[in-house]
Amino acid sequence: MSEFKCIRCGHIKPVDDNYVCSCGGLYEVNHHFGDVSIDYFDDRLRDRGSSWSSGVWRYKEIIYPELDSKYIVSRPEGNTNIYKRQRVAEYAGITELYLKHEGENPSGSFKDRGMTVGVSVALSDGATKVACASTGNTSASMAAYAAQAGLHGIVFIPERMIAYGKLAQALAYGARVIQVKGNFDDAMDLVKNGSKRLGFYILNSLNPWRIEGQKSIIIEMLQQRRWNPPDWIAVPAGNLGNTSAFGKALRELKALGLIEKVPRIAAIQAEGANPFYRLWNSEEKKLEPMKPDTIATAIKIGNPVSWEKALRSIRETNGTVEQVSDNEIMDAKAVIDASGVGCEPASAASVAGAKKLREKGVIAEDEEVICILTGNLMKDSDTTVKYHLGSLEGIEARRSNKPTKVEPNLDSIEALLRTTNSSPVLEVKTLGV
Structure with a gap:
């Protein structure tokens, strides 16, 4: 059976939702592995119709052997090149x-690998609300997997410190997005301190799953x-x-x-x-x-x-x-x-x-x-885009690929292409520009 073990003092306890030992150390999952063979994993590469098609759950014997497969929430993830x-x-x-x-x-990042396990365990534990602090990728992933599992997702993000591409995912997948006036560490403190009081399951990497x-x-x-x-x-x-x-x-x-x-x-x-x-x-x-x-x-x-x-x-x-x-x-x-x-x-x-x-x-x-x-x-x-335009403060864009403006006629474009050895991005002027 899998159990929690403190990495600082070695204390062992059954799996639960308390991830910090009384000594202040973090718990990690300690597995008592059964029979594990490379052949298991290689044989599953041919399976595309079950959880084995996931680049995470293909290795279930090393990830979480005891988890009932009915709780697995998978998109599927992994299988990256x-x-x-x-x-x-x-x-x-x-x-x-x-x-x-x-x-x-x-969802566009490695976070999906941890999130499929975290959300699956949350579901098996009977959680209804899941939460995370995030600079962007964790929130996008958690929102997606929470939506798939039918769980209420709550995201704490630092105000004005998150790329729109990541924020868009959290919003689109239906998570409750809370902007914290501070940085990631401030948001993380709120998640850690608020989980018991507000009744949500933590899905940051504080969670060993x-x-x-x-x-x-x-x-x-x-x-x-x-x-x-x-x-x-x-x-x-x-x-x-x-x-x-x-x-x-x-x-x-x-x-x-x-x-x-x-x-x-x-x-x-x-x-x-x-x-x-x-x-x-x-x-x-x-x-x-x-x-x-x-x-x-x-x-x-x-x-x-x-x-x-x-x-x-x-x-x-x-x-x-x-x-x-x-x-x-x-x-x-x-x-x-x-x-x-x-x-x-x-x-x-x-x-x-x-x-x-x-x-x-x-x-x-x-x-x-x-x-x-x-x-x-x-x-x-x-x-x-800002890097290639040379507009990032404090950054010397030594490998930029700036767009080139030309008049809207083929003669101008032909002349430009004759004088360049690379393939620049062309910005063609049109009426009103």
Whole structure:
């Protein structure tokens, strides 16, 4: 049977909806695994008519073995692709660099993997209201899955600090959206303190079931690679749920004998939201919260709830923590976008971080690196357009693709195309413009 175990003091208790131990440590799900075989997962790849078609529930024996399948709420999620793009590899200076694009999930981000598990468990527990604090992607995902499950969704978002593409999803899926006059951490405090009083089920990554779902990113990636681990996994790091989930997945897969080699995890933070990076590079034993400021809103978090779990993941995998500037993030994003893959700003931190680690000699040129892209390009389209127009404050758009204005005749366009080697975006003047 699955149980909760405190990562700080080791206290074990039955599964419930209290995720913080009396010692202050977070609980994680501790499974007593039965028979688990790679053959189970490989055989299910052919099944497209049941929950096995989900890139999360295909691995149910590692995610939540005891959950009754009648409670599973799935769209289905997962089944995201791994891409090899030469121009991105050359940009990072890493020959074997690959992109696993979690923006291909139903709501456009990796959050769907954790949310399918969180909402399914909420449903099995008899919850009627679910809530989360969010910089955008969590709210979009929770609203979608809550709507599918027939649950009332409540979203707490920081006022004026969320991309419209993400806010639109939460509104469209029918969640009650509450704008908090503060940042993400203020919204998160309200969720943590209000769950008992207001009677809602928490679906932030404080909830360990979210972490269980996000483990499937690693399991699926390994299955796609025929269970051959890469040397490194680079992941954007905000609230540190993925960093925590990745380490837990690798630990469990190694213990089950499904892999022998354990990849190193590189958690990449934005310079303006880097409390975990600061902790990693200090003698301190506890994370010091900060006021975050970064263009990458999905990782704009100054007090990440899962820092202790993430720290264990980095240590156990002999990994590292790096920081990158907003300019490095946006330049890397421009390269990823121009490769035909595309991603939101926070996603590009993984490639920007891998590039920096290669330049420092931490990652060798011939090592295999999987960079996780956490969200779809359309999640924050305004920032993308502003980058290419050169109108982002403090950002030098070194790889911009500015539109070109021409008169509305073919002679003008032909003359322009003769003088350019690339394929610029053309803005044609018409009457009234």
